[in-house]
Amino acid sequence: xxxxxxxxxxxxxxxxxxxxxxxxxxxxxxxxxxxxxxxxxxxxxxxxxxxxxxxxxxxxxxxxxxxxxxxxxxxxxxxxxxxxxxxxxxxxxxxxxxxxxxxxxxxxxxxxxxxxxxxxxxxxxxxxxxxxxxxxxxxxxxxxxxxxxxxxxxxxxxxxxx
Numbered sequence: 542x543x544x545x546x547x548x549x550x551x552x553x554x555x556x557x558x559x560x561x562x563x564x565x566x567x568x569x570x571x572x573x574x575x576x577x578x579x580x581x582x583x584x585x586x587x588x589x590x591x592x593x594x595x596x597x598x599x600x601x602x603x604x605x606x607x608x609x610x611x612x613x614x615x616x617x618x619x620x621x622x623x624x625x626x627x628x629x630x631x632x633x634x635x636x637x638x639x640x641x642x643x644x645x646x647x648x649x650x651x652x653x654x655x656x657x658x659x660x661x662x663x664x665x666x667x668x669x670x671x672x673x674x675x676x677x678x679x680x681x682x683x684x685x686x687x688x689x690x691x692x693x694x695x696x697x698x699x700x701x702x703x
Contacts, residue, residue, distance in 0.1 A: 583652045586636050610668035630676040633660055637684040664692040
């Protein structure tokens with residue numbers, strides 16, 4: 542076998558074996574990188590929700606982690622509650638835009654289910670539910686539709702518009 546034949550054989554091996562293998566390795570690495578980015582985005586959202594819960598804890602007089610609304614809140618308590626609900630709505634919308642997809646993998650669905658659970662939990666609260674028409678103004682249209690559907694499923698009645 543001369544040098545020319547050796548180079549042709551090497552070229553054939555690269556074309557048939559090494560090139561497809563390199564493409565496969567590249568695609569696997571791209572998928573891993575995308576999964577890592579999605580996990581990082583989920584972790585940032587989770588951290589933001591934990592920070593939100595710290596704010597709720599710092600405003601324990603509003604009783605936001607109980608199952609029922611605060612009876613007879615003062616105007617100052619109403620104002621703080623509305624600001625906290627605005628923060629929560631912003632966080633929910635961000636989670637929806639970052640983590641929700643029509644078709645999700647198993648991992649994506651598991652991550653999204655946490656956010657869906659949070660939204661359902663808050664929609665069961667009278668004060669949050671009654672404030673939704675105001676809170677949803679200006680939010681992403683698809684997110685509005687999603688949260689309205691969730692609220693209706695949890696409450697059994699549609700949200701009135703503001």
